[in-house]
Amino acid sequence: MQITGRTVLVTGANRGLGLALAEALLARGAVKVYAGARDPATLGPVRQRLGERLVPVRLDVTSPDDRRAVAEACADVDALVSNAGLAPAGRVLDTDEALCRETFEVNVFGPLELVRALAPALRSRSGAVLFINSLAGLVVSRSSPVYGASKAAQRMLAMALREQLAADGVVVTTSHAGFLDTEMAKDVPYPKASPEQVAERSLAAWEAEQAVVFPDRFAEMVERALLTRAREALDEPQRLMTSLVAALEREARA
Numbered sequence: 001m002q003i004t005g006r007t008v009l010v011t012g013a014n015r016g017l018g019l020a021l022a023e024a025l026l027a028r029g030a031v032k033v034y035a036g037a038r039d040p041a042t043l044g045p046v047r048q049r050l051g052e053r054l055v056p057v058r059l060d061v062t063s064p065d066d067r068r069a070v071a072e073a074c075a076d077v078d079a080l081v082s083n084a085g086l087a088p089a090g091r092v093l094d095t096d097e098a099l100c101r102e103t104f105e106v107n108v109f110g111p112l113e114l115v116r117a118l119a120p121a122l123r124s125r126s127g128a129v130l131f132i133n134s135l136a137g138l139v140v141s142r143s144s145p146v147y148g149a150s151k152a153a154q155r156m157l158a159m160a161l162r163e164q165l166a167a168d169g170v171v172v173t174t175s176h177a178g179f180l181d182t183e184m185a186k187d188v189p190y191p192k193a194s195p196e197q198v199a200e201r202s203l204a205a206w207e208a209e210q211a212v213v214f215p216d217r218f219a220e221m222v223e224r225a226l227l228t229r230a231r232e233a234l235d236e237p238q239r240l241m242t243s244l245v246a247a248l249e250r251e252a253r254a
Protein backbone atom coordinates (compact mmCIF):
# COMPACT_ATOMS: atom_id res chain seq x y z
CA MET A 1 0.00 0.00 0.00
CA GLN A 2 1.58 3.24 -1.11
CA ILE A 3 0.72 6.18 1.16
CA THR A 4 1.39 8.77 -1.54
CA GLY A 5 -1.91 9.98 -2.95
CA ARG A 6 -4.00 8.20 -0.30
CA THR A 7 -6.55 9.48 2.20
CA VAL A 8 -6.00 8.10 5.71
CA LEU A 9 -7.99 8.29 8.96
CA VAL A 10 -5.95 8.26 12.19
CA THR A 11 -7.71 7.74 15.53
CA GLY A 12 -6.41 9.55 18.60
CA ALA A 13 -4.51 11.95 16.33
CA ASN A 14 -4.51 14.95 18.66
CA ARG A 15 -1.40 13.97 20.65
CA GLY A 16 1.27 11.37 21.29
CA LEU A 17 1.92 8.70 18.69
CA GLY A 18 -1.30 9.51 16.80
CA LEU A 19 -0.09 13.04 16.09
CA ALA A 20 3.33 11.75 15.00
CA LEU A 21 1.59 9.29 12.66
CA ALA A 22 -0.56 12.04 11.15
CA GLU A 23 2.52 14.19 10.52
CA ALA A 24 4.49 11.27 9.07
CA LEU A 25 1.58 10.36 6.75
CA LEU A 26 1.49 13.90 5.38
CA ALA A 27 5.28 13.87 4.96
CA ARG A 28 4.97 10.60 3.00
CA GLY A 29 2.55 12.19 0.55
CA ALA A 30 -0.94 11.38 1.85
CA VAL A 31 -3.37 13.73 0.09
CA LYS A 32 -5.55 14.00 3.16
CA VAL A 33 -5.34 12.86 6.77
CA TYR A 34 -8.56 12.74 8.73
CA ALA A 35 -7.37 13.41 12.28
CA GLY A 36 -9.76 11.72 14.68
CA ALA A 37 -10.09 13.26 18.13
CA ARG A 38 -12.64 13.15 20.90
CA ASP A 39 -12.41 16.94 20.91
CA PRO A 40 -11.43 18.13 17.41
CA ALA A 41 -10.93 21.68 18.73
CA THR A 42 -7.66 20.43 20.27
CA LEU A 43 -6.35 20.05 16.71
CA GLY A 44 -6.65 23.77 15.90
CA PRO A 45 -2.97 24.67 16.35
CA VAL A 46 -1.88 21.43 14.66
CA ARG A 47 -4.00 22.25 11.61
CA GLN A 48 -2.47 25.72 11.44
CA ARG A 49 0.98 24.15 11.41
CA LEU A 50 0.28 21.22 9.05
CA GLY A 51 -2.18 22.87 6.68
CA GLU A 52 -5.47 21.95 5.07
CA ARG A 53 -4.52 18.38 4.19
CA LEU A 54 -5.13 17.67 7.89
CA VAL A 55 -8.88 17.47 8.48
CA PRO A 56 -10.03 17.19 12.11
CA VAL A 57 -12.99 14.87 12.72
CA ARG A 58 -14.87 14.18 15.93
CA LEU A 59 -14.29 10.54 16.82
CA ASP A 60 -14.64 8.86 20.18
CA VAL A 61 -13.97 5.30 19.03
CA THR A 62 -16.38 3.94 21.64
CA SER A 63 -19.30 6.01 20.27
CA PRO A 64 -21.52 4.28 17.68
CA ASP A 65 -22.85 7.71 16.61
CA ASP A 66 -19.33 9.07 16.04
CA ARG A 67 -18.29 5.96 14.11
CA ARG A 68 -21.39 6.19 11.90
CA ALA A 69 -20.87 9.91 11.27
CA VAL A 70 -17.20 9.38 10.42
CA ALA A 71 -17.98 6.54 7.99
CA GLU A 72 -20.36 8.95 6.19
CA ALA A 73 -18.17 12.05 6.34
CA CYS A 74 -14.98 10.19 5.41
CA ALA A 75 -16.42 8.04 2.62
CA ASP A 76 -13.30 8.75 0.51
CA VAL A 77 -10.99 7.10 3.04
CA ASP A 78 -8.45 4.59 1.69
CA ALA A 79 -6.83 3.51 4.91
CA LEU A 80 -7.23 3.50 8.70
CA VAL A 81 -4.62 3.86 11.41
CA SER A 82 -6.20 2.52 14.60
CA ASN A 83 -4.08 4.29 17.19
CA ALA A 84 -6.34 5.56 20.01
CA GLY A 85 -5.69 3.65 23.19
CA LEU A 86 -6.25 3.52 26.92
CA ALA A 87 -3.77 1.96 29.36
CA PRO A 88 -4.89 1.94 32.99
CA ALA A 89 -2.11 1.13 35.44
CA GLY A 90 -2.74 -1.26 38.30
CA ARG A 91 -2.75 -4.94 39.11
CA VAL A 92 -5.49 -6.98 37.56
CA LEU A 93 -7.74 -7.45 40.62
CA ASP A 94 -7.20 -3.84 41.63
CA THR A 95 -8.67 -2.59 38.31
CA ASP A 96 -12.42 -2.28 38.78
CA GLU A 97 -14.94 -3.74 36.36
CA ALA A 98 -15.96 -0.40 34.86
CA LEU A 99 -12.34 0.45 33.99
CA CYS A 100 -11.73 -3.06 32.61
CA ARG A 101 -14.77 -2.70 30.35
CA GLU A 102 -13.81 0.82 29.25
CA THR A 103 -10.32 -0.41 28.35
CA PHE A 104 -11.77 -3.13 26.15
CA GLU A 105 -14.23 -0.64 24.59
CA VAL A 106 -11.40 1.71 23.59
CA ASN A 107 -8.81 -0.90 22.57
CA VAL A 108 -10.93 -3.75 21.19
CA PHE A 109 -14.61 -3.14 20.46
CA GLY A 110 -14.29 0.45 19.25
CA PRO A 111 -11.52 -0.39 16.74
CA LEU A 112 -13.37 -3.51 15.56
CA GLU A 113 -16.61 -1.61 14.97
CA LEU A 114 -14.74 1.20 13.25
CA VAL A 115 -13.21 -1.29 10.80
CA ARG A 116 -16.69 -2.73 10.25
CA ALA A 117 -18.10 0.74 9.52
CA LEU A 118 -15.26 1.60 7.13
CA ALA A 119 -15.02 -1.83 5.48
CA PRO A 120 -17.11 -0.91 2.39
CA ALA A 121 -14.81 2.06 1.65
CA LEU A 122 -11.63 0.12 2.42
CA ARG A 123 -12.72 -2.83 0.29
CA SER A 124 -13.76 -0.71 -2.66
CA ARG A 125 -10.30 0.91 -2.79
CA SER A 126 -8.08 -2.04 -1.82
CA GLY A 127 -7.10 -0.03 1.22
CA ALA A 128 -5.28 -0.88 4.41
CA VAL A 129 -5.49 -0.92 8.20
CA LEU A 130 -2.64 -0.35 10.65
CA PHE A 131 -3.26 -1.34 14.26
CA ILE A 132 -1.03 0.29 16.85
CA ASN A 133 -0.63 -2.52 19.33
CA SER A 134 2.02 -2.98 22.02
CA LEU A 135 4.49 -5.52 23.36
CA ALA A 136 1.94 -5.77 26.16
CA GLY A 137 -0.38 -7.54 23.71
CA LEU A 138 2.26 -10.08 22.81
CA VAL A 139 4.15 -11.06 25.96
CA VAL A 140 2.84 -9.47 29.16
CA SER A 141 2.51 -6.13 30.90
CA ARG A 142 3.40 -6.13 34.56
CA SER A 143 2.20 -2.58 35.21
CA SER A 144 -0.97 -2.57 33.03
CA PRO A 145 -2.22 -6.16 32.75
CA VAL A 146 -5.78 -5.24 31.72
CA TYR A 147 -4.34 -3.10 28.94
CA GLY A 148 -2.18 -6.09 27.94
CA ALA A 149 -5.23 -8.36 27.84
CA SER A 150 -7.09 -5.88 25.63
CA LYS A 151 -4.13 -5.53 23.27
CA ALA A 152 -3.84 -9.35 23.06
CA ALA A 153 -7.52 -9.43 22.02
CA GLN A 154 -6.86 -6.64 19.51
CA ARG A 155 -3.96 -8.64 18.08
CA MET A 156 -6.13 -11.71 17.48
CA LEU A 157 -8.82 -9.61 15.81
CA ALA A 158 -6.20 -7.94 13.63
CA MET A 159 -4.84 -11.30 12.52
CA ALA A 160 -8.36 -12.49 11.66
CA LEU A 161 -9.13 -9.24 9.82
CA ARG A 162 -5.89 -9.56 7.86
CA GLU A 163 -7.05 -12.95 6.60
CA GLN A 164 -10.65 -11.92 5.90
CA LEU A 165 -9.91 -8.62 4.17
CA ALA A 166 -7.04 -9.97 2.05
CA ALA A 167 -9.60 -11.31 -0.42
CA ASP A 168 -10.52 -7.69 -1.24
CA GLY A 169 -6.93 -6.51 -1.40
CA VAL A 170 -7.05 -4.81 2.02
CA VAL A 171 -3.76 -5.17 3.93
CA VAL A 172 -3.81 -5.31 7.75
CA THR A 173 -0.60 -4.65 9.70
CA THR A 174 0.02 -4.68 13.44
CA SER A 175 2.75 -2.63 15.11
CA HIS A 176 3.97 -3.91 18.48
CA ALA A 177 5.68 -0.86 19.97
CA GLY A 178 7.80 -0.81 23.12
CA PHE A 179 7.91 2.04 25.64
CA LEU A 180 7.15 5.42 24.00
CA ASP A 181 7.91 8.91 25.15
CA THR A 182 4.26 10.01 25.42
CA GLU A 183 1.74 10.87 28.12
CA MET A 184 0.64 7.24 28.34
CA ALA A 185 4.06 6.11 29.53
CA LYS A 186 4.98 9.21 31.54
CA ASP A 187 5.51 7.14 34.73
CA VAL A 188 7.52 4.40 33.01
CA PRO A 189 11.11 4.67 34.30
CA TYR A 190 12.79 2.84 31.39
CA PRO A 191 14.40 4.12 28.17
CA LYS A 192 11.69 5.12 25.70
CA ALA A 193 11.52 5.43 21.92
CA SER A 194 10.36 8.62 20.26
CA PRO A 195 6.87 8.64 18.72
CA GLU A 196 8.42 9.99 15.50
CA GLN A 197 10.70 6.96 15.12
CA VAL A 198 7.88 4.52 15.87
CA ALA A 199 5.57 6.32 13.42
CA GLU A 200 8.19 6.16 10.65
CA ARG A 201 9.03 2.50 11.14
CA SER A 202 5.38 1.48 11.51
CA LEU A 203 4.41 3.26 8.28
CA ALA A 204 7.37 1.78 6.38
CA ALA A 205 6.28 -1.73 7.40
CA TRP A 206 2.67 -0.90 6.49
CA GLU A 207 3.76 0.20 3.04
CA ALA A 208 5.74 -3.05 2.75
CA GLU A 209 2.52 -4.92 3.67
CA GLN A 210 4.13 -6.74 6.61
CA ALA A 211 1.78 -8.57 8.99
CA VAL A 212 3.70 -7.47 12.06
CA VAL A 213 6.34 -4.85 12.86
CA PHE A 214 8.57 -4.27 15.90
CA PRO A 215 9.22 -0.55 15.43
CA ASP A 216 11.81 0.35 18.10
CA ARG A 217 14.88 -1.06 19.86
CA PHE A 218 13.07 -2.66 22.81
CA ALA A 219 10.49 -4.14 20.46
CA GLU A 220 13.32 -5.68 18.42
CA MET A 221 14.82 -7.16 21.59
CA VAL A 222 11.47 -8.71 22.49
CA GLU A 223 10.98 -10.02 18.94
CA ARG A 224 14.36 -11.74 19.13
CA ALA A 225 13.57 -13.21 22.55
CA LEU A 226 10.26 -14.56 21.26
CA LEU A 227 12.12 -16.35 18.49
CA THR A 228 14.97 -17.66 20.63
CA ARG A 229 13.45 -17.99 24.11
CA ALA A 230 9.92 -19.14 23.27
CA ARG A 231 9.69 -21.61 26.17
CA GLU A 232 10.52 -18.85 28.68
CA ALA A 233 8.07 -16.48 26.98
CA LEU A 234 5.32 -19.06 27.44
CA ASP A 235 6.17 -20.23 30.96
CA GLU A 236 7.60 -17.15 32.65
CA PRO A 237 6.77 -14.03 30.64
CA GLN A 238 7.19 -11.68 33.62
CA ARG A 239 10.70 -12.96 34.27
CA LEU A 240 11.59 -12.72 30.59
CA MET A 241 10.37 -9.10 30.40
CA THR A 242 12.29 -8.20 33.57
CA SER A 243 15.51 -9.52 32.08
CA LEU A 244 14.89 -7.74 28.77
CA VAL A 245 14.19 -4.42 30.48
CA ALA A 246 17.47 -4.82 32.39
CA ALA A 247 19.26 -5.46 29.07
CA LEU A 248 17.61 -2.35 27.56
CA GLU A 249 18.80 -0.24 30.49
CA ARG A 250 22.35 -1.62 30.22
CA GLU A 251 22.37 -0.84 26.50
CA ALA A 252 21.12 2.71 27.11
CA ARG A 253 23.88 3.30 29.69
CA ALA A 254 26.66 1.91 27.43
Ligand SMILES: NC(=O)c1ccc[n+]([C@@H]2O[C@H](COP(=O)([O-])OP(=O)(O)OC[C@H]3O[C@@H](n4cnc5c(N)ncnc54)[C@H](OP(=O)(O)O)[C@@H]3O)[C@@H](O)[C@H]2O)c1
Pocket residue numbers: 011012013014015016017018037038039059060061062082083084085086087106132133134135176177178179180181182183184185
Ligand atom coordinates in the same frame (compact mmCIF):
# COMPACT_ATOMS: atom_id res chain seq x y z
N1 LIG B 1 3.10 5.04 25.28
C1 LIG B 1 3.59 3.81 25.16
O1 LIG B 1 4.56 3.43 25.86
C2 LIG B 1 2.98 2.84 24.17
C3 LIG B 1 3.65 1.64 23.93
C4 LIG B 1 3.14 0.74 23.01
C5 LIG B 1 1.98 1.05 22.33
N2 LIG B 1 1.33 2.22 22.58
C6 LIG B 1 0.09 2.48 21.86
O2 LIG B 1 0.22 3.66 21.10
C7 LIG B 1 -1.09 4.22 20.90
C8 LIG B 1 -1.04 5.71 21.21
O3 LIG B 1 -0.68 5.87 22.57
P1 LIG B 1 0.16 7.12 23.10
O4 LIG B 1 1.39 6.57 23.69
O5 LIG B 1 0.24 8.15 22.04
O6 LIG B 1 -0.80 7.56 24.28
P2 LIG B 1 -1.42 8.95 24.70
O7 LIG B 1 -0.42 10.02 24.57
O8 LIG B 1 -2.05 8.69 26.02
O9 LIG B 1 -2.56 9.21 23.60
C9 LIG B 1 -3.71 8.41 23.59
C10 LIG B 1 -4.59 8.90 22.47
O10 LIG B 1 -5.74 8.06 22.41
C11 LIG B 1 -6.90 8.92 22.46
N3 LIG B 1 -8.05 8.24 23.02
C12 LIG B 1 -8.20 7.66 24.22
N4 LIG B 1 -9.46 7.19 24.36
C13 LIG B 1 -10.11 7.48 23.18
C14 LIG B 1 -11.40 7.24 22.68
N5 LIG B 1 -12.33 6.63 23.42
N6 LIG B 1 -11.69 7.64 21.43
C15 LIG B 1 -10.78 8.28 20.68
N7 LIG B 1 -9.54 8.57 21.10
C16 LIG B 1 -9.22 8.15 22.34
C17 LIG B 1 -6.46 10.10 23.31
O11 LIG B 1 -7.37 11.17 23.13
P3 LIG B 1 -7.63 12.29 24.29
O12 LIG B 1 -6.59 13.35 24.09
O13 LIG B 1 -9.02 12.74 24.01
O14 LIG B 1 -7.49 11.58 25.61
C18 LIG B 1 -5.08 10.33 22.70
O15 LIG B 1 -5.19 11.00 21.48
C19 LIG B 1 -2.04 3.43 21.81
O16 LIG B 1 -2.75 2.49 21.05
C20 LIG B 1 -1.11 2.73 22.75
O17 LIG B 1 -1.65 1.54 23.27
C21 LIG B 1 1.81 3.14 23.47
